[in-house]
Amino acid sequence: MAKPWVALAIIAVTLAAIFVAGGSLQSYANMMDAPHFNGTALPPCFINSTACGGHILGTDEIGRDLLSRLIVGARSSLGLSFVGALCEFCILGLFVFGTRRGATVARLTIAPLADGISCYAAWPVVMVIASITFGESSLWRLATLSLAAGTVLAARAMTPGFDAPVTCRLAGSVIRDWATILLLLATIDFFGMGVQPPTPSWGNMLAKLQMLLQTSWWVAVFPAAFLFTAAVLLQLLGRAAISSGQP
Amino acid sequence: MARLPSGIAATLLNAVVAAATIFACSFVLVKAAGSPPNGVGPSPLSLILEHLPATLGLLALSTLLALGVGAALVSLTDRARGRLAKILLAGIAIGLRCVPFFWLALAAQLMVTIRLGTWYFGGEKSNHASPANYLLQLVVSGCLLALVQIPIVVQAFIAAAARSNSRNGLARVFSALEALAMRLPEVLAACLMTEIVLVWPGEGRLFLSATQVPWPALAIGVVLLTAVLTLILRVILRLAAPALRLRGELKNG
Secondary structure, three states: HHHHHHHHHHHHHHHHHHHHHHHHHHHHHHEEOOOOOOOOOOOOOOOOEEEEEEOOOOOOOOOOEEEHHHHHHHHHHHHHHHHHHHHHHHHHHHHHHHHOOHHHHHHHHHHHHHHHHHHOOOHHHHHHHHHHOOOOOOOHHHHHHHHHHHHHHHHHOEEOEEOOOOHHHHHHHHHHHHHHHHHHHHHHOOOOOOOOOOOOOOOOHHHHHHHHHHHHHHHHHHHHHHHHHHHHHHHHHHHHHHHHHOO | OOOOOOOOHHHHHHHHHHHHHHHHHHHHHHHEEEEOOOOOOOOOHHHHHHHHHHHHHHHHHHHHHHHHHHHHHHHHHHHHHOOOOOOHHHHHHHHHHOOOOOHHHHHHHHHHHHHHOOOOOOOOOOOOOHHHHHHHHHHHHHHHHHHHHHHHHHHHHHHHHHHHHHOOOOHHHHHHHHHHHHHHHHHHHHHHHHHHHOOOOOOHHHHHHHHOOHHHHHHHHHHHHHHHHHHHHHHHHHHHHHHHHHHHHHHHH
16 A cells, blocks of 8 residues: 555655756746857767757757756646646546445446547547637646546546556556656647747657757757656556555 | 446447537537638538548558557567566557657658658659659558557457467457557547658648648547547447457357
């Protein structure tokens, strides 16, 4: 029983650290390093220690420090996807509570509704909502997108054929879906429909991916590597929590 | 988890409720989008139907590829019988789930472009379109989409083998198809992304244009199509699954 709480404690501490670090770095992350910038992205220090200008992971194509942008981007990417995961947790929690109180009612009403919603492909639905709400106030929009993603994934978790979210396995299931929501929102940001520049997110930092892969690969690879690492860690944490709940 | 009611009548009743939910959600989205743009042009339905064969062709090819590669991987793991092989397989599956798919698709496209010096954009009928280019585009897109399906297929193969303790090929293939149908929304989402990035002339390009114009009715139509396709496949499988599974197990002895 201890493992899910350890996983939740690790997540809480990591999120708190990211939010504190992201908040203090926000203004620095949007500043161009004018003294060193020469029109192209500065390389990371492990490639060229003299030309990097003190930027550990180099700069982006307009001379902004990549590492600080990644930390600030973590705040928007992980924070927003966390809202979606929390929404999924609440829906699934209510569902589990409801099935305990009245299994037949849930069987006849909620299960077919969830079956219908789970038929939707997740990122296209969120993309449609993003295009409909484009131009509305930023925070409201982004929260709506995250909640929509959480709802579709909650419906999917309730559908037969998927792992049953029962009691302490629920937390593991939601942590795994957090990784899915993180990647989903990154896709929306990549298409320019989510977090808007200059606010960085791991998804919108990859918007010029095709051009950057050829000219300055580090700008295209590091955000993707951060996304990948975060998703893998969340998947493994979720798996650990699920397996701890199994008899 | 609340299991859905079983039996033919209950399955059909459930499908009706699920279909009503799908259409109600789409209706809400259309209402939220407001009035459609004025102008004369093709209807969303005709555009969607026009692009559907390309999407279905890509899905068919990738499913075949995923079944082939999945079977080979499971067979190799069976032969190795080692814990390491199974851990490796699970690691690959987690890795493929966690890579941002748009990134993978763009990197693949770039690699093919650099390797061949050219990329045939569009698949549309243009002067420089040759059957070889079209085929190359289809194969690369199919291979990329298969990467999403392979973990699902492998998982289904292993689960089928554990359930019936068998090496019955038909039962395994059926389990894999069932798993793919249950997770069709994920596969269709990856299919749309593949079509967008690799410029395959299916629903993906249409969807992206519709969200950028914006033409909400068309975008919602594409999303609705994915949901309806999934629901139809699920209902067919739920009706056919008990008989087919029983047949597979009887054959197995």
